[in-house]
Amino acid sequence: MIEQAGLERIHAAGLRLLDExxxxxxxxxxxxxLAARGAAVEGQRVRLDERLVAAALATAPPxxxxxxxxxxxxxxxxxxxxxxxxxxxxxxxxxxxxxRHGTLADVRDAxxxxxxxxxxxxxxQAIGALDVPDERRPQAIAWACTTGTDKPWRVDVTTELELQxxxxxxxxxxxxxxxxxxxxxxxxxxxxxxxxxxxxxxALLRLARLGQPVCLAVCxxxxxxxxRTLAGLLAVQHAELLTGLVLTQLARPGCPFLYGATSSLASxxxxxxxxxxxxxxxxxxxxxxxxxxxxxxxxxGGALTDxxxxxxxxxxxxxxxxxxxxxxxxxxxxxAAGILSSFNSFSPTKFVIDDELAGALRTARRPLVVDDxxxxxxxxxxxxxxxxxxxxxxxxxxxxxxxxxxxxxxxxYEVWLAAGGDDLAARAWRRVDExxxxxxxxxxxxxxxxxxxxxxCLE
Amino acid sequence: xxxxxxxxxxxxVIDGEDDTAAELAQKGLDAGLxxxxxxxxxxxxxxxxxxxxxxxxxxxxxxxxxxxxxMKAAVAVLQPALDASKEGRKATGIAVAGTxxxxxxxxxxxxxxxxxxxxxxxxxxxxxxxAPEAFVAKVKEVKPxxxxxxxxxxxxxxxxxxxxxxxxAEGLRDSVKVMIGGAPTTRAxxxxxxxxxxxxxxxxxxxxxxxLLGVA
Numbered sequence: 001m002i003e004q005a006g007l008e009r010i011h012a013a014g015l016r017l018l019d020e021x022x023x024x025x026x027x028x029x030x031x032x033x034l035a036a037r038g039a040a041v042e043g044q045r046v047r048l049d050e051r052l053v054a055a056a057l058a059t060a061p062p063x064x065x066x067x068x069x070x071x072x073x074x075x076x077x078x079x080x081x082x083x084x085x086x087x088x089x090x091x092x093x094x095x096x097x098x099x100r101h102g103t104l105a106d107v108r109d110a111x112x113x114x115x116x117x118x119x120x121x122x123x124x125q126a127i128g129a130l131d132v133p134d135e136r137r138p139q140a141i142a143w144a145c146t147t148g149t150d151k152p153w154r155v156d157v158t159t160e161l162e163l164q165x166x167x168x169x170x171x172x173x174x175x176x177x178x179x180x181x182x183x184x185x186x187x188x189x190x191x192x193x194x195x196x197x198x199x200x201x202x203a204l205l206r207l208a209r210l211g212q213p214v215c216l217a218v219c220x221x222x223x224x225x226x227x228r229t230l231a232g233l234l235a236v237q238h239a240e241l242l243t244g245l246v247l248t249q250l251a252r253p254g255c256p257f258l259y260g261a262t263s264s265l266a267s268x269x270x271x272x273x274x275x276x277x278x279x280x281x282x283x284x285x286x287x288x289x290x291x292x293x294x295x296x297x298x299x300x301g302g303a304l305t306d307x308x309x310x311x312x313x314x315x316x317x318x319x320x321x322x323x324x325x326x327x328x329x330x331x332x333x334x335x336a337a338g339i340l341s342s343f344n345s346f347s348p349t350k351f352v353i354d355d356e357l358a359g360a361l362r363t364a365r366r367p368l369v370v371d372d373x374x375x376x377x378x379x380x381x382x383x384x385x386x387x388x389x390x391x392x393x394x395x396x397x398x399x400x401x402x403x404x405x406x407x408x409x410x411x412x413y414e415v416w417l418a419a420g421g422d423d424l425a426a427r428a429w430r431r432v433d434e435x436x437x438x439x440x441x442x443x444x445x446x447x448x449x450x451x452x453x454x455x456x457c458l459e
Numbered sequence: 460x461x462x463x464x465x466x467x468x469x470x471x472v473i474d475g476e477d478d479t480a481a482e483l484a485q486k487g488l489d490a491g492l493x494x495x496x497x498x499x500x501x502x503x504x505x506x507x508x509x510x511x512x513x514x515x516x517x518x519x520x521x522x523x524x525x526x527x528x529x530m531k532a533a534v535a536v537l538q539p540a541l542d543a544s545k546e547g548r549k550a551t552g553i554a555v556a557g558t559x560x561x562x563x564x565x566x567x568x569x570x571x572x573x574x575x576x577x578x579x580x581x582x583x584x585x586x587x588x589x590a591p592e593a594f595v596a597k598v599k600e601v602k603p604x605x606x607x608x609x610x611x612x613x614x615x616x617x618x619x620x621x622x623x624x625x626x627x628a629e630g631l632r633d634s635v636k637v638m639i640g641g642a643p644t645t646r647a648x649x650x651x652x653x654x655x656x657x658x659x660x661x662x663x664x665x666x667x668x669x670x671l672l673g674v675a
Binding site: 191269 | 516519520521561563564566567570612613614617642643645647648660661662
């Protein structure tokens with residue numbers, strides 16, 4: 001959908017923006033680092049020339065492994081399967097009672113659903129705990145995540161406190177040498193067009209210096225904080241991402257950098273960000289192509305929708321977005337499960353539906369195995385014209401391989417009607433209730449570490 | 460001839476032509492027309508038409524923003540004459556708007572400012588990352604009817620509360636209606652922090668602002 005020549009022009013346009021317009025970098029250390037390495041700095045505006053970009057592209061790795069709590073929880077980003085993380089960042093939860101601000105109890109449930117998910121690899125921070133005071137919130141979240149699942153989880157690093165807690169918790173759980181391996185899942189946002197806030201710059205430098213993978217995510221909005229036309233939107237996104245790339249590589253050459261592309265349309269009626277639009281699916285494909293062409297792993301896409309319910313709109317938009325995401329080969333996917341209302345709300349029912357969706361897409365994308373066994377010529381020969389394969393051993397051997405689902409209706413009409421005639425949302429609620437009832441937290445944390453963590457987080 | 464000029468002024472706003480609007484404003488003054496008439500019979504007619512077209516779904520935000528910019532350009536030319544005259548400008552209301560401390564997200568607030576301007580408000584946009592003290596100083600200076608506070612992050616939402624507290628500390632809370640907005644905010648949050656109004660998007664913001672001031 002985008003030709004190589006188009007990618008090259010967008011890259012050239014990004015370089016031109018960096019050289020002619022520049023980026024405002026509000027963190028003084030980041031500014032100083034860029035100035036020291038030859039960038040042209042005037043006040044807080046930095047202009048980068050392409051040699052800095054080329055040098056950064058030469059050292060940034062095409063992939064990296066993030067160490068988990070145990071080897072089985074290590075995750076490889078780049079060059080293989082897409083790593084999936086759930087909804088990330090919503091302040092709101094939409095449940096049976098409607099929409100409200102999230103609480104710590106909601107966080108625990110979202111962590112539980114992630115722990116039990118068949119497809120989600122990383123807890124994305126599905127919901128904020130707005131009932132916890134600001135100065136205790138990162139610690140409460142860290143406790144809920146670390147004790148609620150042994151899967152990795154994304155950590156917020158916007159404020160100084162959050163950044164500090166992220167490092168302190170990593171040290172408690174992994175030891176004083178925790179940063180000798182990539183351990184943290186972090187997403188930092190730029191502020192389009194062409195700005196890096198003080199918090200973003202500070203977090204980026206601190207984490208890069210610790211060798212922690214930095215995902216810089218750009219969310220330029222077409223028509224407001226970025227050009228209305230998609231190529232221009234990709235160009236401004238690209239310029240901001242290249243700035244983040246250069247900063248991470250200057251801070252620590254070889255630091256993993258994840259090219260984060262979440263730019264999409266703004267509503268020309270309200271100015272609001274629209275994530276369910278088909279233009280976004282095209283932007284995902286283009287961003288992945290651009291990042292991969294430059295040798296960078298890419299974060300893009302997700303099961304995204306502008307719907308406020310796990311309804312048909314949510315299903316259609318999420319499925320098409322996630323399908324485009326996996327087909328494009330995004331290396332890391334945030335919002336792969338549970339998000340509604342563009343980026344604003346978490347929904348437990350949507351989470352379980354999206355979990356099914358991701359599983360279904362993975363099934364659909366499995367390479368077709370063509371060999372003697374799967375060609376089944378012996379079975380066909382034995383059964384002959386007009387016969388049935390049903391009683392043959394071959395069928396029995398392979399009958400259970402197809403993915404089964406208790407969420408999607410596969411019954412006949414009358415059976416479905418007699419069982420209540422319900423829709424997907426109702427079945428999803430039952431699934432959520434069953435999962436939360438059956439959930440057991442993991443018990444793999446060393447008791448000494450657990451006690452230290454408890455003291456740090458809760459006392 | 461005068462009607463023709465007023466009609467051109469309206470059109471300059473509809474077309475979003477700020478240079479033309481400024482020229483026409485000057486032309487009107489040079490022709491001896493009262494500044495208040497130039498505004499009300501010329502440019503305001505244009506911005507009202509822009510608002511109607513927006514409401515009908517024929518115009519969108521780009522036309523609205525450009526129309527507001529053209530109005531601003533015309534008003535800048537007319538301001539000295541308006542100040543000198545007895546009536547001044549009959550604005551729908553006077554508003555100060557900004558994004559709170561620690562937050563550099565501006566676009567939502569900028570769109571609200573444009574829409575308020577288009578609805579006839581005199582709007583002072585104080586930008587982003589605005590400390591409570593700076594908002595207080597601006598309220599003292601401008602004496603607005605409305606103060607609008609925007610926050611995009613859950614970590615900066617508390618500064619909406621701090622700004623309201625700062626107004627109270629200076630004895631200014633009752634002198635101004637405070638509205639809040641931004642993606643993570645809610646009506647319940649607005650109530651909790653003692654704001655007077657809340658809106659989920661820019662269109663609702665204009666309606667809410669008018670409601671708070673008791674204007675149509």
